[in-house]
Amino acid sequence: MDKKVPVLVTGGAGYIGSHAVLALKDAGWDVAVIDNLVTGFAFAVPDDVPLYEGDIEDGALLARIFAERGIKAIMHFAGSIIVPESVENPLKYYHNNTAKSRALIEAAVKGGVEHVIFSSTAATYGIPQVPRVTEDTPKAPINPYGMSKLMTEIMLGDVAAAHPINYCALRYFNVAGADPQGRTGQSTAGATHLIKVAVEAALGKRESVSVFGTDFDTPDGTGVRDYIHVSDLAQAHVLALEHLIANPRESLTMNCGYGQGFSVLQVLDAVDRVTNMTINRVMGPRRAGDPDSLVSDNSRIKATLPWVPNYADLEVMVAHALGWERRLTQLRAD
Numbered sequence: 001m002d003k004k005v006p007v008l009v010t011g012g013a014g015y016i017g018s019h020a021v022l023a024l025k026d027a028g029w030d031v032a033v034i035d036n037l038v039t040g041f042a043f044a045v046p047d048d049v050p051l052y053e054g055d056i057e058d059g060a061l062l063a064r065i066f067a068e069r070g071i072k073a074i075m076h077f078a079g080s081i082i083v084p085e086s087v088e089n090p091l092k093y094y095h096n097n098t099a100k101s102r103a104l105i106e107a108a109v110k111g112g113v114e115h116v117i118f119s120s121t122a123a124t125y126g127i128p129q130v131p132r133v134t135e136d137t138p139k140a141p142i143n144p145y146g147m148s149k150l151m152t153e154i155m156l157g158d159v160a161a162a163h164p165i166n167y168c169a170l171r172y173f174n175v176a177g178a179d180p181q182g183r184t185g186q187s188t189a190g191a192t193h194l195i196k197v198a199v200e201a202a203l204g205k206r207e208s209v210s211v212f213g214t215d216f217d218t219p220d221g222t223g224v225r226d227y228i229h230v231s232d233l234a235q236a237h238v239l240a241l242e243h244l245i246a247n248p249r250e251s252l253t254m255n256c257g258y259g260q261g262f263s264v265l266q267v268l269d270a271v272d273r274v275t276n277m278t279i280n281r282v283m284g285p286r287r288a289g290d291p292d293s294l295v296s297d298n299s300r301i302k303a304t305l306p307w308v309p310n311y312a313d314l315e316v317m318v319a320h321a322l323g324w325e326r327r328l329t330q331l332r333a334d
Contacts, residue, residue, distance in 0.1 A: 003245050005115070006030040008071045010056050010104065011078035012049075013040030015191075016119065016175060016230055018184040020075050021049055023234035032069045034062070035078065043331065044184045056104040066111035073115040073241055074108055076101065079149075082192055083123065084287065086145035097148035102155060109163050115244040116156060116167040117237050122226075122255070122294055124150045124171060132297040135171070135253050142289045153253065166251045168240040173226035173257035173296050175233055177317035178324030185324025186230075194264060195227070198271040199322045201279045203329070209279055211264050213286025216293075222264035223286075224293040226257035229311035229320070239305040254304065257296030258312045267314065274318045 007024055011017040012033030017040070024031045025046060032050040045051045050069070054061045056078050065071060079097040080086070086093040101118075108116060123146030124139045141147040156167040176195040178185030186196045200206045214221040233256055240252065262270075265281075272278050301307055311317065 004029050005072035005245065006032070006070045007073045007075060007241070008065060008069065009033050009075045009077065011035055011040060011076070011119075013037060013042060013044045013051065014077060015186045015188065016172075016233060017075070017077035018044035019179060019230045019234040020077065020237050021045060022179060022183055023231070023238050024075075025049065027238055029238070030069070032065060032071070034065060039188055041187050044187065046183075055100070057100045059103060059107050062104065062107040063111055066107070066113065071111065071113060073117070073245075074104070074113055075117045075119075075237055075241070076104060077119045079119070081145065083143050083145045083289070086143050086148070087288075090144035093144045093148045097145070098151045101152040105155060105159055109159065109165060114165055114248065115241060116165065117240055117244070118152060118156060118167060118169045120149045120153055120169040120171045120253075121146060122171050122173045122257070122296065124153070125294070127289070127291040128294065131293065132259065132295050133255065134297040135255055135300055157251070160251050166244050166248055168244055168252040168254065170233075170236060170240060170254055170256045172233065173228055173255070173294065175230050176227045177229040177231065177311060177320040179231060180311070180320055182323055182327050185321065185328065187328055194267055195271070195318055195321050196325075198268055198279055199275075199318065199325045202271055202275040202277060202322065203325055205325075207280060208282045209268060211268075211281055211283050213290060214283050215286065218263055218292055220263050220265050223290055224261040224263045224295065226259065226261050226295040227267070227314065227317060228257050229309070229317050232309040232311050235310075236301065236305065236307050239307050243305055252304065254301040255296040255298050256301065257298050258309060259296050259298045260312075261293055261295040262314055270314045270318050274315050274322060
């Protein structure tokens, strides 16, 4: 039996964090959540998981949680994630994603936390010049969101070299889908994730889906991205934590994607098939800084962890997102 330690999930009431809480809980880990509920939802946290409403910048609160729960590991999801907003309001992103991460890491060192799993991003690569990015592809973020995450990766590396703590930075590609059992999903109003937007349109919550750019250097002219099911991503976090515990002197940085790209139009076609309807598409100009294609080379995570994705199918991701969107309508009506 793998050694299990008490885990604090920051941002555990948010989209990806709430799936990580379920993955940990389902595997028998002792879990607690801290979330300021600015973009998270208390209903996304299971009733039997302690939820501390507060901020990861609050050192006194963190010290209390670490002591009360005996926390030895942190999964860090708390942060801001909207790329265009980061360009308009960079200081918000350097505060929420970098300065607050520094405060969290400082509290972790003081509190004797031994392992940190960090929610990083493929945005650290900027606009890569290769068809598939490896972890060693040059990091050249083109927006404050990507830079704020890269700065936290660098901080973790320096802290792990100086203190008895190890970490895993997981660089996500495009996260999609929802818990197959319908327990949680993407609940944020005005979310920008393509599959979320498309299923909202399919259910009449939006009039159309905007397609940003039809002149990319891709087979159909629309941007190509690597989509990963949120439950497979959550499972990768649990396996990464097991690896850190088993290898306390080792730290890791790994891509989280399936290594397969789909264009915007391919995704919308999949939504049309799953819903048996045609979503209204509005073609528009590309957004500044959008790469033509961003697809992972996931060979490192597959070589390092016993990670076997269960939901690597575009239509399955769409179906789960659609199911959650219907459930969300019901939750908000009750």
